[in-house]
Amino acid sequence: MDKAIQFEHPEIEKLDRDGIVAIQKTKLKALGERLQNSPEWVQHFKKAGMAPRDLGDFDSLHHAPTLEKSDLRALYPFPMLTVDMSQVRRFVATSGTTGLPVLFGLTDKDLNHLIPYQMCRVLRAAGMTPADRVYQGYGYGLWIGGLAMDIGLNAFGATNFPLGPGRGDLVTTWLSDHGYTACSLSPLWLMTLVTMAKAQGIDPRKAWKLRVGVFGGQSISAAFRDQLEAEMPPGFMAQNIYGTTEAGGPLVSISCPYSHDVDEMHLINEDTIITEVVDPVTLKPVAPGEVGEIVITTLDRDASPVVRWRTRDLVRLSADAYSCPCGRHGMPKIGRIIGRSDDMIKVRGVMVFPTQVEDIIAATEGAVKEAWHIYIDQDDEAMEQLTVAVERSKASTTPREDIQYRIGHAIHSRLGIRVTVECHDEGVLPRYEAKAVRVHRRGKAKA
Ligand SMILES: [Zn+2]
Structure with a gap:
């Protein structure tokens, strides 16, 4: 493990909102300077009569052009890379349910510094510890989910069992025999595993040792979460996680043991990601308690940064966004993902x-x-x-x-x-x- 990577960042997580915004301002300025060297990014900013360098003025972010899949598709096959291909170590892609997948590059810095930093923060906030044995059930290949979890668990020091999705009979057996204490997978898949285990005469509440899980990949309801928890060993906490390939993985938000009960997540990496919650039509920020679309700007991504990426994911900004007993007052809270504006x-x-x-x-x-x-x-x-x-x-x-x-x-x-x-x-x-x-x-x- 890289000595420079620490899985606790109290100096960041204890900052108030002003402290976080000060970091965002400095980094956004640096990002603007960097994008100024990229002809594709210069061209993109022209759509709003701006130059990337204008991001030096923090408020100008709200006037910068948004970025969408169609913008990237138009630059097929390697859209908006800001480094030479020789520096790209790996590609990941969006799921590509409609049309060809869109590729995002990752450099050594992305893979070995940024993602470990961000993922350790997520895992720790969810309540995992380095002593956990983790059933990692996210998918691999071009999808970033499994990759980011592998990188995060490694840096965090937990023990990873990277089974990926599927192989239900094996998973139900190993959940009992290996004594996994944590898991990362789709919530629906875990419910399917519960059903399979019961059919085999296994009672997950007694035979399994799971105490925490991070659940992403699809939005489920709070009622479903409660039912899932009721099928697990007593005290099990299903933490809601959210992220996207464009943001750099499942690392935008996570619920903490305190925000779990009110079913809200912290925007946990606000020192490396700016998250706007905006009205999908006017693109103006929504007020606390209102529903808006998540729009993301990555501050530290090396090969494939995004500025104002429209996720199409709709979420309610917490009515009490900056207060949580965990003390992360600079990392605002959002509700569960309500749906996609395109799925509506x-x-x-x-x-x-x-x-x-x-x-x-x-x-x-x-x-x-x-x-x-x-x-x-x-x-x-x-x-x-x-x-x-x-x-x-x-x-x-x-x-x-x-x-x-x-x-x-x-x-x-x-x-x-x-x-x-x-x-x-x-x-x-x-x-x-x-x-x-x-x-x-x-x-x-x-x-
Ligand atoms: Zn909290």
Whole structure:
């Protein structure tokens, strides 16, 4: 382990907001000077009649052009690299669910200094310790999740079991036999593992030793988190983690043992990342307690920095953002990711987020929590019809018709739309090991 990397940063984490902003100002100025040497970045800033160097004036950040996937796609194959290719050690990419993946480079500095620094902070805030044995269930390859966790756990000094996603039978066995105390994976995958373990006669509450987990990769509801915790050994804490490839990994925000109960996360790396929460239409900062889109500027990334990256992830800025008993008063708090502005489904004029539907399913007796899908069908009059497909738990005695009625009724009363609910037997609907695809558009029904 690099001696320069320390996994505790009290001198930063104890700063008040002014102290953090002072660091951001200094670093933003340096970033602007650096981007001034990149023709692609100079060109990009021209869209707003600016030059990268203007970032020296901190307030000008709010006038700088935002960056989106289409900007990077236009510069295929290696968009906006600020170092020579010979200095890039590795590439990571966005998931590429639509179109080709977009590549982001990582230099030695990114891989061996920045990510360890940021990830150690995240792991420690979540309540992990170097003594933890960690089941690392994030994916590898081009995806940054598994890579960042590996780097972080190594620097932190924990013991990593990098199983990645999948191999459920092996994981359920090793969770018992290896005594993992911490985990990083998709929350839905852990719920699937619980179901598999129970089918094998294993009671995770007794057989497993998990005491903390960081859960990212998809947004789930607080109700789902509570149910997941109830299936785990007593005292287990499911910490919510958020990040993106563009930000440099799962390192933008994390819940701490105090913010866990109010279901909020600290923007934990504000000395290396500036996070704006803005109205997706006006791009103006939202007030505390309001919902906005997360927009990210990376201050220290070497090969592939971003300035005002539009994540499309919507979140509520905490009404009490700068106060937490943990003492991180300079690292504001945000709520759980509510949804993606692109995932937002508009049905007959009503905005619906898949997580709202999930909340209702999670609260419905007899419905399987981790398996549900939304189908959008268009009829001949171009009217969109929504179908919600769920499963009835094998152990449930609630009739299918009751489950269908309760979910349909709850969606209508809470979201104001009428949907068709299909209730299947447990195990019929597709499962996902990593990012779940929940919303499916179906073509016009054949007459
Ligand atoms: Zn806290």
